[in-house]
Amino acid sequence: MSEAVTRTVTAPPGLLASLDPLLREWLPRQRWFAGKGRPVTGFTLVEATELLPSTGKLGLYHLLVRAHQPSVPSHGAPGHPGDCYQLLIGVREALPPRLAPALIGHMATGPLAGRTAYDALHDARPAELLLEALRTQARIGGLRFERDLDQDIRSGLVPRVVTAEQSNSSIVYGDTFILKLLRRIVPGVNPDLELPLALAREGCPRVPAPTAWMVADVDPAADPVISAGPADLAGQPYVLGVLQPFVQGASDGWELALRELAKGEDFGAEARALGRATAEVHTTLARALPTVTLGHMQLQLMVDGMIERLEAAVQAVPALRPYAEGLRTAFTALGDLAAEGRTWTAQRVHGDLHLGQCLRSPAGEWWLIDFEGEPARPLAERRMPQPAVRDVAGMLRSFDYAARSADPPQPDWAETCRSAYCSGYAEAAGLDPRTDPVLLRAYETDKAIYEVVYEARHRPDWLPVPLAAIDRLASTGHLT
Ligand SMILES: Nc1ncnc2c1ncn2[C@@H]1O[C@H](COP(=O)(O)OP(=O)(O)O)[C@@H](O)[C@H]1O
Ligand SMILES: O=P(O)(O)O[C@H]1O[C@H](CO)[C@@H](O[C@H]2O[C@H](CO)[C@@H](O)[C@H](O)[C@H]2O)[C@H](O)[C@H]1O
Numbered sequence: 520m521s522e523a524v525t526r527t528v529t530a531p532p533g534l535l536a537s538l539d540p541l542l543r544e545w546l547p548r549q550r551w552f553a554g555k556g557r558p559v560t561g562f563t564l565v566e567a568t569e570l571l572p573s574t575g576k577l578g579l580y581h582l583l584v585r586a587h588q589p590s591v592p593s594h595g596a597p598g599h600p601g602d603c604y605q606l607l608i609g610v611r612e613a614l615p616p617r618l619a620p621a622l623i624g625h626m627a628t629g630p631l632a633g634r635t636a637y638d639a640l641h642d643a644r645p646a647e648l649l650l651e652a653l654r655t656q657a658r659i660g661g662l663r664f665e666r667d668l669d670q671d672i673r674s675g676l677v678p679r680v681v682t683a684e685q686s687n688s689s690i691v692y693g694d695t696f697i698l699k700l701l702r703r704i705v706p707g708v709n710p711d712l713e714l715p716l717a718l719a720r721e722g723c724p725r726v727p728a729p730t731a732w733m734v735a736d737v738d739p740a741a742d743p744v745i746s747a748g749p750a751d752l753a754g755q756p757y758v759l760g761v762l763q764p765f766v767q768g769a770s771d772g773w774e775l776a777l778r779e780l781a782k783g784e785d786f787g788a789e790a791r792a793l794g795r796a797t798a799e800v801h802t803t804l805a806r807a808l809p810t811v812t813l814g815h816m817q818l819q820l821m822v823d824g825m826i827e828r829l830e831a832a833v834q835a836v837p838a839l840r841p842y843a844e845g846l847r848t849a850f851t852a853l854g855d856l857a858a859e860g861r862t863w864t865a866q867r868v869h870g871d872l873h874l875g876q877c878l879r880s881p882a883g884e885w886w887l888i889d890f891e892g893e894p895a896r897p898l899a900e901r902r903m904p905q906p907a908v909r910d911v912a913g914m915l916r917s918f919d920y921a922a923r924s925a926d927p928p929q930p931d932w933a934e935t936c937r938s939a940y941c942s943g944y945a946e947a948a949g950l951d952p953r954t955d956p957v958l959l960r961a962y963e964t965d966k967a968i969y970e971v972v973y974e975a976r977h978r979p980d981w982l983p984v985p986l987a988a989i990d991r992l993a994s995t996g997h998l999t
Contacts, residue, residue: 530567530580537629545623551702555976557590565742568660578610579645600743603704609639646678646690653731666731686894694767700760705898709758714890717807725796727763768881772874776921790936794943796885801907810866811904818857825850825965832968836975845993849964852957865904872910873917911952912962923984964992
């Protein structure tokens with residue numbers, strides 16, 4: 520800790536007021552904005568830290584803001600303060616052309632009137648500043664930068680922002696590290712840091728070990744979610760970002776699968792290796808963190824949750840309505856098994872496993888990333904032990920997604936992958952997920968419903984992909 524740099528700084532009063540009209544327009548256009556399709560009517564400032572003073576050529580502010588959206592059902596509830604977003608706001612006299620895509624807008628009023636605000640993640644200097652803060656374990660205002668001292672962080676690595684479609688935002692440093700900055704921030708232990716740290720402690724080679732991380736200590740009185748919420752949240756840090764080694768030259772499983780499909784090539788061997796990698800991660804998580812036995816009551820709660828999500832999805836996406844009854848049987852069948860006395864082991868899982876979360880290094884090793892879980896679900900739910908089959912179902916859905924995205928669709932390709940994946944999983948875990956078909960079907964159905972809602976919200980052109988699966992799952996109970 521001797522190297523730690525501590526500075527106490529807050530952003531100028533009135534900054535949020537000047538940004539308010541710009542952010543109302545800019546925020547909803549961002550890929551990572553969770554409240555799509557509904558206007559933002561204002562903001563609450565949860566945290567503001569000046570990283571570079573605006574007196575210089577470049578001002579830099581770290582903000583946590585809650586976006587008010589009264590038309591979002593939960594946000595309409597009395598006192599609901601809206602989702603909290605992490606913003607890194609750069610302020611310049613004028614934007615150089617290379618930063619034009621990062622423009623937020625020109626501030627007309629307030630302490631920085633006449634200046635231009637932009638998303639500073641796209642700019643090298645702010646990105647360098649974050650890495651340096653992590654390297655030196657800085658404390659700046661309410662921001663705390665922590666690191667694993669056993670891993671070396673070289674200074675001066677050149678940053679570049681990742682332009683891929685993401686739920687968060689990432690910066691790659693010299694092909695050595697990748698910093699993921701979470702966008703929607705939830706107070707409490709974040710599985711995207713918690714699980715990779717636990718896996719690293721156990722020496723699991725399938726997951727990049729966190730090198731450094733960034734958290735905010737927020738004044739409970741500044742965040743309406745804490746001041747009005749459960750007492751155990753007060754004092755919990757807000758996890759803002761995680762730095763981890765960059766797997767150089769890696770392709771993600773989704774790209775690879777599409778490439779093989781386009782060439783008409785078999786993906787069975789890779790699917791099998793992926794099954795083994797998933798099982799290795801599951802086995803390690805079960806060793807590192809508590810497991811529980813789910814009895815009738817817990818299972819019934821889980822089934823109720825699935826049915827509630829189905830009902831909410833039918834409301835949100837009317838195209839689901841004709842399938843609702845068929846889909847429901849997947850969940851009631853699971854409830855029936857539980858009522859007969861079946862029990863299941865539950866453990867910590869990835870929670871949103873799909874081909875895009877798997878990276879293959881040029882040496883052919885598979886890595887799993889992004890342990891955040893499904894971002895839209897409450898943190899407490901994402902951190903609950905669950906049957907490991909949940910992740911298996913996510914991957915099985917992903918093979919179907921890839922096969923459906925091919926022109927023409929390739930159902931046999933998906934079937935080969937699905938089977939190879941389960942065999943690989945069984946080899947490493949000693950348990951074949953296909954021996955539990957009712958649970959697997961319930962989870963595949965739950966995931967396909969989630970995907971329908973996700974696509975309707977984020978990528979409406981993709982909606983036919985999960986809807987095709989819904990059609991089969993509702994009528995036959997099988998995906999293929
Ligand atoms: N350790 C890593 N090495 C190489 N690339 C990575 C690594 N972690 C993430 N990526 C790349 O960044 C993308 C986004 O990362 P991810 O954790 O999935 O973020 P998000 O939650 O925003 O989707 C991944 O699809 C992958 O291409
Ligand atoms: O990677 P994220 O954590 O952002 O996950 C979200 O976005 C995914 C899409 O980018 C989405 O995954 C769905 O589409 C994939 C193809 O693009 C497919 O491989 C997955 O099987 C399918 O679920 C994911 O559901 C969502 O949470």
